[in-house]
Amino acid sequence: MNETAFDISLDSFRDGLNAAVIGSSGGIGRAFVNHLAACDAVASIQAFARSDVTIQQSKVVSGRVHLEDEASIVAAANQAKDRVGELDLVIVATGLLHEDGMHPEKTWRSLEADSLSRAYAINTIGPALVAKHFLPLLSRESKALFAALSARIGSISDNEFGGWHSYRASKAALNMLIRNFAIELARHNPAALCIGLHPGTVDSRLSRPFQRNVPEGKLFSPEFATYRMLSVMNGLKPDDSGRIFAWDGAEIAP
Ligand SMILES: NC(=O)c1ccc[n+]([C@@H]2O[C@H](COP(=O)([O-])OP(=O)(O)OC[C@H]3O[C@@H](n4cnc5c(N)ncnc54)[C@H](OP(=O)(O)O)[C@@H]3O)[C@@H](O)[C@H]2O)c1
Numbered sequence: 001m002n003e004t005a006f007d008i009s010l011d012s013f014r015d016g017l018n019a020a021v022i023g024s025s026g027g028i029g030r031a032f033v034n035h036l037a038a039c040d041a042v043a044s045i046q047a048f049a050r051s052d053v054t055i056q057q058s059k060v061v062s063g064r065v066h067l068e069d070e071a072s073i074v075a076a077a078n079q080a081k082d083r084v085g086e087l088d089l090v091i092v093a094t095g096l097l098h099e100d101g102m103h104p105e106k107t108w109r110s111l112e113a114d115s116l117s118r119a120y121a122i123n124t125i126g127p128a129l130v131a132k133h134f135l136p137l138l139s140r141e142s143k144a145l146f147a148a149l150s151a152r153i154g155s156i157s158d159n160e161f162g163g164w165h166s167y168r169a170s171k172a173a174l175n176m177l178i179r180n181f182a183i184e185l186a187r188h189n190p191a192a193l194c195i196g197l198h199p200g201t202v203d204s205r206l207s208r209p210f211q212r213n214v215p216e217g218k219l220f221s222p223e224f225a226t227y228r229m230l231s232v233m234n235g236l237k238p239d240d241s242g243r244i245f246a247w248d249g250a251e252i253a254p
Pocket residue numbers: 023024025026027028029049050051065066067068093094095096122149150151152198199200201202203204205206207
């Protein structure tokens with residue numbers, strides 16, 4: 001499927017919606033920004049990243065967020081509020097699986113306190129702090145949605161293979177926070193949702209070292225995965241808040 005074939009509809013949201021994407025330098029985050037920029041229903045996109053990313057699109061305003069620096073998250077939320085007042089869609093597309101000195105563990109013997117802390121810092125605490133400062137910006141009147149990229153392997157009931165301890169545990173903890181925030185968010189706006197998303201296995205920096213065993217046809221382009229996740233988000237209703245959904249709309253059990 002080439003990019004021109006992606007027909008994005010966000011018609012369950014207010015027309016002229018304002019979106020924010022945190023992690024716009026990543027494979028998935030960047031594809032979200034591009035799709036949103038191409039969608040007529042979207043009025044503005046605030047694209048935040050740790051690194052300096054320039055996106056040449058009139059609807060897109062860039063900014064910086066470093067997940068380990070809460071002040072940068074506060075500044076980003078203030079920037080979004082000053083520009084558009086309320087947001088209709090916030091997507092947290094950041095995440096960490098591996099970096100220098102950190103690799104998914106195959107056994108408990110490989111556990112390192114530093115890797116566990118890094119995974120929690122980026123995959124759990126960072127998105128939680130983004131939620132702290134961005135959930136209050138969600139529209140109080142129409143459908144509004146806060147989504148954080150989680151992962152199927154953060155599901156406790158779906159865990160049949162074990163391993164990848166730090167990543168799994170950090171995503172499971174994120175899933176619990178998503179559920180907690182959903183309960184609180186319903187008091188802010190009963191039409192608002194807080195959800196987690198599993199994108200499938202997507203060709204990006206994060207998955208690159210682990211793509212060898214992905215079955216034929218199961219390694220998605222970021223464009224395809226984000227197109228499907230936007231369709232899922234468009235179809236969700238308030239009762240779906242607090243849940244985790246895969247790219248194809250299937251719910252992932254906690
Ligand atoms: N790709 C997959 O197959 C797959 C599968 C399941 C779930 N996911 C989830 O999808 C999400 C996006 O992954 P991806 O595949 O797009 O990976 P990616 O291309 O590696 O992007 C990761 C993003 O996270 C950002 N980030 C990392 N640490 C940060 C920090 N301290 N402060 C601010 N930003 C930080 C990166 O910023 P920099 O550019 O500055 O490094 C980048 O924008 C992750 O939550 C991942 O767990 C991915």
